[in-house]
Amino acid sequence: MMNRAVTVACVQAAPVFMDLNATVDKTIALIEEAAQRGAELIAFPETWVPGYPWFLWLDSPAASMPWVYRYHQNSLALDSDQARRIAAAAAANDIWVALGFSERDNGSLYIAQWIIDNHGATVATRRKLKATHVERTLFGESDGSSLRTHQTPLGVIGALCCWEHLQPLTRYAMYAQHEQIHIAAWPSFSLYQGATAALGPEVNTAASRLYAAEGQCFVIAPCAIVSPEMIEQLCTDETKRQLLKAGGGHARIFGPDGSELATPLAENEEGLLFATLDPAAITFAKAAADPVGHYSRPDVTRLLFNPAANKPVVTIEPQPAAEPEWLVLPEDPQQ
Incomplete structure (x- = not known):
């Protein structure tokens, strides 16, 4: 725990885009x-x-295929x-790293986050539970195993990407694991300006801030x-x-009461x-309102959470065939 x-x-x-x-x-x-x-x-x-693959939002899937190939390659x-x-750099500099990346796993891509400790060891890798809107034309999705927190010497650390912070049940699953330091990774807020507030900085920065106040945890929002x-x-x-x-x-960086802990930079x-x-x-913050503790009402509302990994291929090892009963010889030769 964080002490x-x-x-x-x-x-x-x-x-350095696409490199x-x-x-x-x-x-x-x-x-x-x-x-x-x-x-x-x-x-x-x-x-x-x-x-971030902005080309997905700018053209048709067919027109984006040359970009898709390059994105896979990089x-x-x-x-x-x-x-x-990257892991060696974490160890050489004695620092923990939470890296957002496009994970290439054979023929599939996933929006992923990689938590590396200060010795260069992998603490966790997770994948975005469900890619958002046009992201689904490029990325696969994950399962409940990606909604986990991790006990570390720095505190209980968890991570989500982008609009996972707009999923109320996802947030609650993370809060229920008593998260203390949360990584809220975002791509940029400069798409479709003037067309929809949902993609803009006010709404999404507010999502990070609410996460901090609702979960009573620190939120680092790169x-x-x-x-x-x-x-x-x-x-x-x-x-x-x-x-x-x-x-x-x-x-942004937010405290458990929703306060800003660092002076923001200009957007460019x-x-x-x-x-x-x-x-x-x-x-x-917890003394005032703990939504998974003293401020909860499980008799009224509860979350059903399946944290298990759901693998697409399960290998069943062949078992030696049992001898048919009619081939088993009796111990008594007179029988």
């Missing part, structure tokens, strides 16, 4: 910077590696040299930036330039947010 203050870093930056190796280089540079400035944990945005496999470099270079790659006509804008970075400014998390703040 001391912990200094954390929250990333607001643009990846796996260059984004890994930038990841390691940010890990080193955070450690040098005293952070014990650094959190990265959703699909930081190799960048997604991160956990058994790769690139992954080993958020990527859409760079001008990304706009040049993605927005090949005026219509697309109207749909996706540069900027959109709105990283790259950098790290830092905050020191005092566990006493959780105690004070």
Whole structure:
């Protein structure tokens, strides 16, 4: 459990879009910077590696297929040299890492988060429970095994991506595991501006803030930036330039009472947010309202939660066939 203050870093930056190796280089540079400035944990945005697939929102599935191929090629496999470099950087800098990435698992991709300890060991990997809207044309989905918290020397850590924070039952499943430090990873808030508030910074930043106040936990909400270079790659006509804008970075760190713990950066400014998390703040917040404890009413409403992994292939090992009864010889030869 969390029994001391912990200094954390929250990333607001643009990846080197669709370039796996260059984004890994930038990841390691940010890990080193955070450690040098005293952070014990650094959190990265959703699909930081190799960048969020904005092309899904800008064109038809058929027109996006060349992008899809490149995205597969630049997604991160956990058994790769690139992954080993990131884990080694965590160990070399004595820092915990919560990395948002597109996970390549053979022929499928998943929106994933990887928690690495300060020795470079994997504490957990999880996948977004259900990809959002057009994301489903590219990414698979997970199961209840991805809704878990993890006991660590820093405290009880959990993570969700993007609009998983708009799923009330998902949130409650995480709260019920007494989360203390939550990683709320976001891609950027610069898509379809003026068309819908649901994709904008006010609504989604509020979702992170509510998570902190509702779950009485610290929320680190890293958020990527859409760079001008990304706009040049993605927005090949005026219509697309109207749909996706540069900027959109709105990283935040919230306390268990919903207060902001770090001064936000400008939406097009790259950098790290830092905050020191005092566990006493959780105690004070829980004393007022603990939705899975003294403030709950399980006689009225309860959550049915299945945390099991649901594997698509279950191998049944062949068993030696039993001898038919008529082949079993009696012990008494007279019978």
